[in-house]
Amino acid sequence: DTAVSQTPKYLVTQMGNDKSIKCEQNLGHDTMYWYKQDSKKFLKIMFSYNNKELIINETVPNRFSPKSPDKAHLNLHINSLELGDSAVYFCASSQEIVNAEQYFGPGTRLTVT
Amino acid sequence: AQTVTQSQPEMSVQEAETVTLSCTYDTSESDYYLFWYKQPPSRQMILVIRQEAYKQQNATENRFSVNFQKAAKSFSLKISDSQLGDAAMYFCAYSSPFYGGATNKLIFGTGTLLAVQP
Incomplete structure (x- = not known):
């Protein structure tokens, strides 16, 4: 069974559109995250939630x-x-907010044309 | 703010040989966690090894071990008996264990692309 899953894995769309x-x-974790990996492979946190509550909003538009x-x-x-x-x-999850061992999903490659 | 630096954009190793990937970090905290993640061409992020800063003993996971030098703020990854499947991008990451605020996140280095030559 997949621990952290994301859909879709690939997404191609045009400028101005809205997408999700x-x-x-399925790990029973309390904390979930979104990370962005840019074209240079640099990974940066975007958001984290703990028990459905927003914890981190890292200067994201x-x-x-x-x-x-x-x-x-x-x-x-x-x-x-x-x-x-x-x-x-990338979506990720961890058991506790203070234990930052995070498990990642497979990633969603978003291409905006 | 904490930063993580990986000064080797690319490394190469012969199969069965040993390679060491470097990582340094900057922090004013005394307690934190350090990680190495592997990202193969499939792009899946895989946790390789983890080190708690309060533990003096270096972490080991099979062929993977770390050299953690807290005073020098250095956290290198040694891969022994390199295998073709070890070829990947390797990311060093830092995390604070303290609850709340902007510290509850993984801060990544820029990565080291490891090639394994047969």
Whole structure:
């Protein structure tokens, strides 16, 4: 069984569109994260949620809106997509917020044309 | 703010040989966690090894071991008996264990691309 899953794995869309990426974890973890990996492979935190509560919002444009309907899910909605949003987006989870051993999903490659 | 530096963008090793990947970090905290993650071409992020700063003993996981030098803020990864499947991008990462605020996140280095030659 996949521990952290993301859908879709690939997403190609045009500038100005709105899109969502879904993430689910079946590890029973309390904390979930979104990371962005740019074209130079640099990984940076975007958001983290603990028990459905937003903990970190790392200076991300407000076009990005995470939503956590329950502890096992953390979705990422992006409005008015821009070329610079093209990247790989990773979802991750950890058992506790203070134990930062994180387990990653397979990533979603977003291409904005 | 904490930073993580990986000064080797690319490394190469012969199969069955040993290679060491370097990582340095900057922090004013006394307690924290350090990690090495592996990202093969499949792009899946895989945890390789973890070190708690309060533990003096270096962590080991099979062929993977670390050399943790707290005073020097250095955290290198040694891969012994390198295998073709070890070829990947390796990321060093830092995390603070303290609850709340901007410290509860992984801060990554820029990565080292490891090639394994047959």
